[in-house]
Amino acid sequence: MSLDFWDSVGRVLPVMVVMGLGFALGGLGVIEEPSLDLMAKLVVRFSLPLGMLQSLSSRFTREELASQGLVLTVPFLSMLVCYGVSSLLAGLLRVPRCRRGLVAGAFSFSNSIFLGLPLARAMLGEEALPFALIYYMGNTTLWWTLGFWGIARDCGRSSSSLAAKGLLSPPLVGFLAGLSMVLLGLRLPAFLDRAFATVGQMTTPLSLVYVGSSLWFGRKGLTLPVRELALVSTGRFLFAPALTFALSAWAGASPLASDVFVLMAGMPVLVNLALVARMCRADERLASALVVATTALSVISMPIAGMILGLRRSI
Numbered sequence: 001m002s003l004d005f006w007d008s009v010g011r012v013l014p015v016m017v018v019m020g021l022g023f024a025l026g027g028l029g030v031i032e033e034p035s036l037d038l039m040a041k042l043v044v045r046f047s048l049p050l051g052m053l054q055s056l057s058s059r060f061t062r063e064e065l066a067s068q069g070l071v072l073t074v075p076f077l078s079m080l081v082c083y084g085v086s087s088l089l090a091g092l093l094r095v096p097r098c099r100r101g102l103v104a105g106a107f108s109f110s111n112s113i114f115l116g117l118p119l120a121r122a123m124l125g126e127e128a129l130p131f132a133l134i135y136y137m138g139n140t141t142l143w144w145t146l147g148f149w150g151i152a153r154d155c156g157r158s159s160s161s162l163a164a165k166g167l168l169s170p171p172l173v174g175f176l177a178g179l180s181m182v183l184l185g186l187r188l189p190a191f192l193d194r195a196f197a198t199v200g201q202m203t204t205p206l207s208l209v210y211v212g213s214s215l216w217f218g219r220k221g222l223t224l225p226v227r228e229l230a231l232v233s234t235g236r237f238l239f240a241p242a243l244t245f246a247l248s249a250w251a252g253a254s255p256l257a258s259d260v261f262v263l264m265a266g267m268p269v270l271v272n273l274a275l276v277a278r279m280c281r282a283d284e285r286l287a288s289a290l291v292v293a294t295t296a297l298s299v300i301s302m303p304i305a306g307m308i309l310g311l312r313r314s315i
Helices: 003-028 035-059 062-067 069-092 097-108 112-124 126-154 160-167 170-184 190-200 203-218 226-251 255-265 272-280 284-314
Strands: none
Touching (some): 035 112, 035 126, 035 190, 062 170, 097 272, 112 284, 126 170, 126 272, 226 255, 226 284
C-alpha cells in the first residue's frame, strides 16, 4: 500500500491516543465530572472562537471565498436531505412521535467541534480548517433552527430564546467575525494574530481529552435503544458521509474540501443533543445514550475513515 494510505492511518492514531488519555484520566480520578464543564467552556467560549477568527482572517481572501460558489452549499444541502430522510424513516420504523425530533437531529447533525475539527486538522493539516469552519457554520445554523424546532415541536414547547442563544454562540460569532474580516479585506495585527493562533491551538487537545473523559463518565447506567441507535448510526457513519461525498462531486469541490466535508459529516452525534433534550423536557436518557454510543463507535469509524481517505489519495 502507498505511503499516503499509511500516513492517513497514522494521523488518526494520535487522535485515538489523546482520547484514550482523557478516558484514563477520568478513570483515575484526575479529571472529575464537574471539570468537564470547565473544559467545554474553555473550548467553546475561548480557544475555538479566537482560533476561528485568526484562521479565517489569515487563510482566506475575498476572491478565494467567492470562488467556492456551490461548494459553500454542500454542508447545508447534506444536512437538509439527512433531516428529511431521517424524519421519514423514523415514521416508517414507528419510532415514538415524542422521540422523532431527537432521532432526526442525531441522524443529521454531527459533533463538528469536539471531534470533527481535531480529526480534520490531524488528518488533513491546518489548510483544512477553513472548510471545517464552513461545515461547522452549516451544522450550527441548522441545528439551532431546524433541529431545535423538531425537538421542541415533539414536546409541545416553544423556547425560541434558547435557540437564539445557540445561534449567537461564541464559536459562530468568531466565525462570522472572521468572515466579515475576509469580506472587508482586513487582517489582524501581527501580535493578535500570533496570540489568537496560540490560544486556538488549545482546541484540539482539550476537545479530545474532553471526549475521552465524557466517555468514561457517560458509560454509567447506559441503556442502548437498539432501534434508534441502529437508525442514527447508519445516518452518522454511512448515509451522511456518502451523501456529502456525492454532493461535493456535484458542486465541483476540490479534493481537500470534499475530504473535509466527508470527515465532518461522519462524526458522531453532537454533544448539544442531550442539553437541548433537557431544556425541552424531551427524552434526555435517549439523547445521552445516542451521544455516548456513537462517540464510542467513532473509535472504530475514525481509523476506517483514515484508511478510506488514504486509499483515495493513493489511487
